[in-house]
Amino acid sequence: MQTDLTRHIRDIPDFPKKGIVFKDITPLLANGPAFKEAVVRLAEPFRGKVDAVLGIESRGFITGAPVAVELGVGLAIVRKPGKLPWQTHSASYELEYGTDSLEIHQDAIGRGYRVLLVDDLLATGGTACAGLDLVRRLDGEVVGAAFLIELGFLRGRDRLAPVSVHSLIRYD
């Protein structure tokens, strides 16, 4: 039987600013069986179908690393600017006010690798789109995007199309 993972997500109203309901995943991370089940369920549709997982800083590292281990593949990491020590590619994305960018090492993904993007939460999809751009820049093939949480009303799924989105908890 599947656990209702929503029981382990804490809503924090008005964080980090007024009007945002922050989905706090730390209670889920603190619960061993629930965390394990979440990792297995995130990985399940992609078993045997990917060559690497892409984890996006920073909660995408927490969720992506165990998914990579569960799938028996390596982890490529995407970081905020200036954090990666070697040669990088970068991709910009829109924020509510202005833009931000993300970076990846130029050798993080082999040519033709089948890549699964993992992050904790899909909101507008801007962050994930930038991650997918970086995969394509390295001639990787995006096979899907997996999230613990999807804020359906923000339509991130549409923005990522035709990439298939797998989420465990959806708020509409």
Ligand code: AMP
């Ligand atoms: P977006 O680029 O709009 O899809 O935003 C997704 C990124 O922002 C993810 O890395 C999330 O960790 C973070 N994020 C956006 N909205 C929330 C929220 N309501 N609660 C927690 N994290 C959020």
